[in-house]
Amino acid sequence: MKTAMTSVIKTAMKTTLRLSLLTSLVASASAMAADKVTFQLDWLPGGDKAPVYVGIQQGFFADEDLDVKIASGRGSTDALTKMATGQSDIGSSDIGALMAARAQDNVPVVAVLPYFTQAPHAFFVLKSSGIQSINDLKGKKVATSPFTSSNAFLPLVLKQNGLTEEDIKLVKSDPGALSPMMITGNADAIIAWVTNTALFKAQAKGAGKEIIEMPWSNSGLSLYSSSLLAAEKFLEERPDVAKRFIKAFSKSIAFTYQYPDKAGEDLHKMVPEVDADIVSAQIKSITNLVYNDVTKEDGVGHFSPARIQKTWEYVAEANGLTMDALDPETAVNSKFVPE
Amino acid sequence: MNQTRPLKLWIQHQANRFAPALFFVGLVMLWELICQLSDVPNYILPSPSAIITAFFNVEFSRWMTHLWATLRVALMGFVLSICIALPLSIGMMRSELMNRVLYPALIVIQSTPVVAVAPLIIVLLGTDDPSRVLITCLITFFPLVVSTTTGMLETPPEMIELSQSLRAPRYRETWQIRIPYAIPHIFSGLRVSITLAIIGAVVAEFVAAEEGLGYFIQFSTSFFKIPQAFAGLIFLSIISLLLFKSIQWSQAWWFPWSLPKKK
Numbered sequence: 045m046k047t048a049m050t051s052v053i054k055t056a057m058k059t060t061l062r063l064s065l066l067t068s069l070v071a072s073a074s075a076m077a078a079d080k081v082t083f084q085l086d087w088l089p090g091g092d093k094a095p096v097y098v099g100i101q102q103g104f105f106a107d108e109d110l111d112v113k114i115a116s117g118r119g120s121t122d123a124l125t126k127m128a129t130g131q132s133d134i135g136s137s138d139i140g141a142l143m144a145a146r147a148q149d150n151v152p153v154v155a156v157l158p159y160f161t162q163a164p165h166a167f168f169v170l171k172s173s174g175i176q177s178i179n180d181l182k183g184k185k186v187a188t189s190p191f192t193s194s195n196a197f198l199p200l201v202l203k204q205n206g207l208t209e210e211d212i213k214l215v216k217s218d219p220g221a222l223s224p225m226m227i228t229g230n231a232d233a234i235i236a237w238v239t240n241t242a243l244f245k246a247q248a249k250g251a252g253k254e255i256i257e258m259p260w261s262n263s264g265l266s267l268y269s270s271s272l273l274a275a276e277k278f279l280e281e282r283p284d285v286a287k288r289f290i291k292a293f294s295k296s297i298a299f300t301y302q303y304p305d306k307a308g309e310d311l312h313k314m315v316p317e318v319d320a321d322i323v324s325a326q327i328k329s330i331t332n333l334v335y336n337d338v339t340k341e342d343g344v345g346h347f348s349p350a351r352i353q354k355t356w357e358y359v360a361e362a363n364g365l366t367m368d369a370l371d372p373e374t375a376v377n378s379k380f381v382p383e
Numbered sequence: 384m385n386q387t388r389p390l391k392l393w394i395q396h397q398a399n400r401f402a403p404a405l406f407f408v409g410l411v412m413l414w415e416l417i418c419q420l421s422d423v424p425n426y427i428l429p430s431p432s433a434i435i436t437a438f439f440n441v442e443f444s445r446w447m448t449h450l451w452a453t454l455r456v457a458l459m460g461f462v463l464s465i466c467i468a469l470p471l472s473i474g475m476m477r478s479e480l481m482n483r484v485l486y487p488a489l490i491v492i493q494s495t496p497v498v499a500v501a502p503l504i505i506v507l508l509g510t511d512d513p514s515r516v517l518i519t520c521l522i523t524f525f526p527l528v529v530s531t532t533t534g535m536l537e538t539p540p541e542m543i544e545l546s547q548s549l550r551a552p553r554y555r556e557t558w559q560i561r562i563p564y565a566i567p568h569i570f571s572g573l574r575v576s577i578t579l580a581i582i583g584a585v586v587a588e589f590v591a592a593e594e595g596l597g598y599f600i601q602f603s604t605s606f607f608k609i610p611q612a613f614a615g616l617i618f619l620s621i622i623s624l625l626l627f628k629s630i631q632w633s634q635a636w637w638f639p640w641s642l643p644k645k646k
Contacts, residue, residue, distance in 0.1 A: 114593075317611075
């Protein structure tokens with residue numbers, strides 16, 4: 045009995061071994077020429093992270109002879125660390141986090157391409173709460189998650205609207221709990237990214253409620269946010285690969301926002317747990333973070349020195365850094381953007 | 384004799400036999416009832432029916448991918464910790480010096496929250512399996528060391544004296560007397576460790592992973608799919624339960640003499 049079992053197991057193992065050898069052979073043959081690039085997300089896959097998936101599915105990376113692998117991240121600083129330590133070559137993360145990290149530690153990562161030219165931070169309230177502007181938040185209970193980059197900018201946006209942190213009751217809780225807290229009345233307002241708007245709306249609808257988003261970009265907080273960042277080592281050692289990647293990535297961004305439904309399907313193909321329609325709703329709801337007055341003025345895919353300076357001023361103030369802690373231009377490298 | 388008596392006895396016997404299952408079914412029904420009656424939204428407490436629907440909405444092959452990723456890491460971590468714990472406890476049992484030197488270090492490792500150091504491990508070892516296996520191993524090996532050492536030290540001293548008087552070499556003392564005596568202790572350590580192994584794998588996936596049940600749960604909550612997250616959670620507890628049971632089975636299979644006598 046036992047020997048029969050072992051022989052079955054042995055044959056099974058042999059077959060799998062052969063199969064895996066075969067597939068790896070086939071895979072390596074087809075990818076022989078392509079340059080391998082590891083792309084770092086700053087969070088889990090979702091609508092705002094769609095471009096890199098679109099680039100793979102639509103073959104934009106393959107056209108540039110690139111073999112792209114995606115690694116998910118757990119926050120801006122996590123993504124920065126992984127790029128700085130060489131776990132990943134290039135990726136998306138907040139340029140504010142990069143500036144703060146460079147000012148304090150001089151991490152070997154630079155921004156190469158703007159993605160969100162407006163900050164995604166926002167307040168969300170229930171329509172029934174009667175809160176219509178940031179001023180109305182005085183004395184209200186506001187919930188946020190402990191590690192979001194929004195927290196650093198909160199004092200600034202409050203200040204722009206004549207409030208201080210003492211004027212609101214700030215509580216911190218798990219990101220997943222924020223929207224239920226608002227819907228059930230445990231919090232008057234919550235702080236989250238506008239990338240969540242589509243999800244929050246669906247949730248509130250289930251409870252028969254309506255929500256209003258109040259983006260901070262409309263209330264005086266105008267700065268660069270999520271950007272394409274790259275490890276300096278990657279740019280130095282493989283400049284040509286970097287150039288081709290950025291070219292394909294720019295193409296992917298354009299395609300994503302032009303065809304959000306197709307982008308949703310592409311992401312779903314690679315991450316089946318994500319619903320294509322939620323992704324496309326997310327993409328549609330954040331188009332104005334990518335294409336807006338800023339891109340109209342400066343052109344798509346170009347960091348403007350004035351806005352970089354402005355972004356650094358916000359970041360420095362939000363993180364309690366001195367203005368001379370960093371020359372913000374050193375955090376940017378625009379040489380790799382295709383003309 | 385009364386005819387109903389055997390039937391009554393039979394029902395009593397069956398009820399007793401299936402008591403855990405009945406208790407569980409009752410609990411689930413109560414849960415469903417509360418959700419149905421009080422109208423709790425799914426994103427606060429999903430009802431069992433919503434969880435089951437969510438479970439079947441995810442493709443079977445995806446479940447298998449996630450299951451395999453978690454199971455692989457948990458088992459590799461578990462085996463690694465056995466490979467480390469057993470020689471370590473033998474060494475610590477034999478040498479007083481080693482015991483004094485290593486024990487404090489082990490306690491330090493155990494009392495450091497792995498969640499706090501996990502990002503460092505990922506930075507050092509990369510984002511693939513090795514770092515996840517190490518995280519799992521760090522969580523699982525301490526109970527094993529403690530229980531194995533305790534077991535070997537609890538060998539009756541007269542047995543040791545006997546073997547020494549017969550001039551048995553140290554390795555025979557260890558393998559033929561101390562380890563057999565330690566088997567019940569080792570297995571209770573293994574039972575604790577295997578459930579910790581699943582926790583370890585999930586913790587590691589929270590820090591860096593592209594697949595696995597822990598990743599799946601985190602991912603589902605990020606999309607506010609709470610019933611789906613619960614489905615993952617329940618799947619995870621079933622796996623823990625099965626692994627726990629399989630340790631018991633393997634003890635009964637290989638070391639039946641080490642089990643406590645049935646009443």
